[in-house]
Amino acid sequence: MTTNARPMASSGPTPASPRTRRAFAASSRPLLLIAVTIGFFAVWEAAVTLTGTNEIIVPKPSSIFRALVDGFIEPVDSRASFFPHIRQTLSEVLAGYAVGSGTGLVLATLSVRFAIIEFLLRPFVVALQSMPKIALAPILIVWFGFGFNSKFALVILATFFPLFVNGIAGFKSVEEGPLRMMRSFGATQWQIFTKLTFPTALPYIFAGLEIAMVHAITSAIAAEFLGGQLGLGVMIQQLQQLLDVPGMFSVLMILALVGWLLNLTLAFARRKVVYWAPVERRTADR
């Protein structure tokens, strides 16, 4: 039994296709991106300057940049500093996200395990799901006040559904073949869940986590628009009242950055955890 590793005609692994051309394109991509970005801001700056547009309508990129720098160099305990607002919004988003998606996943698990739970939950889920969750924000503010709690509650509601729905879809995506294989070894329900059902559902769960992240940020900001002391949404409202449009743009930039970083973290985690998922899933969002 020494030399039988030689693969037969059709049983060898497919060799990697030559990628020299693609590798070159990929390596020059960041440079291209930076050039286009710089070009975009240069044209913007020139257009506002040359047309003499009022900065209350469209601010120059240089003014936005100044507002960004100002917001970061302010003392941390000042209202004008970005930091307390970023911290507030981020904790609403992350805490609500953890609780909401966790609850969604647990209830999805229970629904798949016990048909009666799904039967009882279904009408409530459908009713709540058909409703724009943001419409609940005013009521949540009546119940929980203008502080952290009302935003936290809205984020929970917004992140629950993607995980509940995707969790159920994922758990039900287990195919007959692997199930039969597990049963042929006499696997228990728990062994089938941990070794087959849960890993099978993971790509769906990650898709749900990504949708939930978008909903979490959106609903936290929307709830902050309705009122509050701290948060990036609150900050945009206050800057609007001061007609500080460059300032508003600077907050938008921070929001974009925060959202991007959160999604990047998720995408990284997904690639580490669900490494076996089809390649098109990974490339589709590049």
Place this chain on the structure above:
Amino acid sequence: MDWRHDGRCDVTLPTARVGVGAGRQGSRIEVRRLDKTYRLQTSQEVPALTDISFHVDAGEFVSIVGPSGCGKSTLLRIIGGISHATGGEVQVDGSPVRGPRRDVGFVFQDPTLLPWRDVLQNAMIGIEILGLDRTEYRARARELINLVGLVGFERAHPGELSGGMQQRAAIVRALLHDPKLLLLDEPFGALDAMTREAMGLELLRIWAANQTSVVFVTHSVLEALFLADRVIVFSARPGRVLDIVTVGLPRPRRLEMMVSPEIGALATHIRNLIGVQAEAVA
């Protein structure tokens, strides 16, 4: 081990089994007056198997051949304890089958490897489920991976393997817990003709090295005859035993036996029984 173009095996077959559980005998199976009827949602009853009786001797290789939908896969699942008969019984080594058995290994048409596990981890899943000693069986898994020609692919994931390699990994998984009975449900059905023949030879080699009893379900008459000691011929639905054919060819089998007059005569006999006039020769 080296397979030449004529399919002859140059190296002497390893007859002594190695590692865990060495020296065990294959199971003897007794199928007695087995019936299986499916009840549809319309409460209409569809008979799948009627009055099936046969036996498999310890260490014997038996093929079941029959047209699609004749209930041969159902029969295999009943023997393996993952499906239940509506009448009659199956005994393995004298005790009736009531559920999945620890001493049975299953190979399905689809390799059903778990994509997040590499070859070694996939092979080990039965050991984990059965709660056996992982360290001990990991060594045995490497021996079997060696035996099926997957050396160097222990850490490869199913997505990186061809269909034939995946099915070999599935065979390792089915053999690892030292079953006394190997049940194969059209295991090479999804493979191309060349790979299929080579895999058949490998299966015989593995069987010789492990001394299990084998029940091999296929719809290819030639494959059934080439591999087995005896071939059980099933009718179209509802499945019943039309004949049990003894294949008198010497072992080890060689690919040229596939076109021998004995096999030709038996194949004609079986095809006449089933009523299939022109089967594509695999």
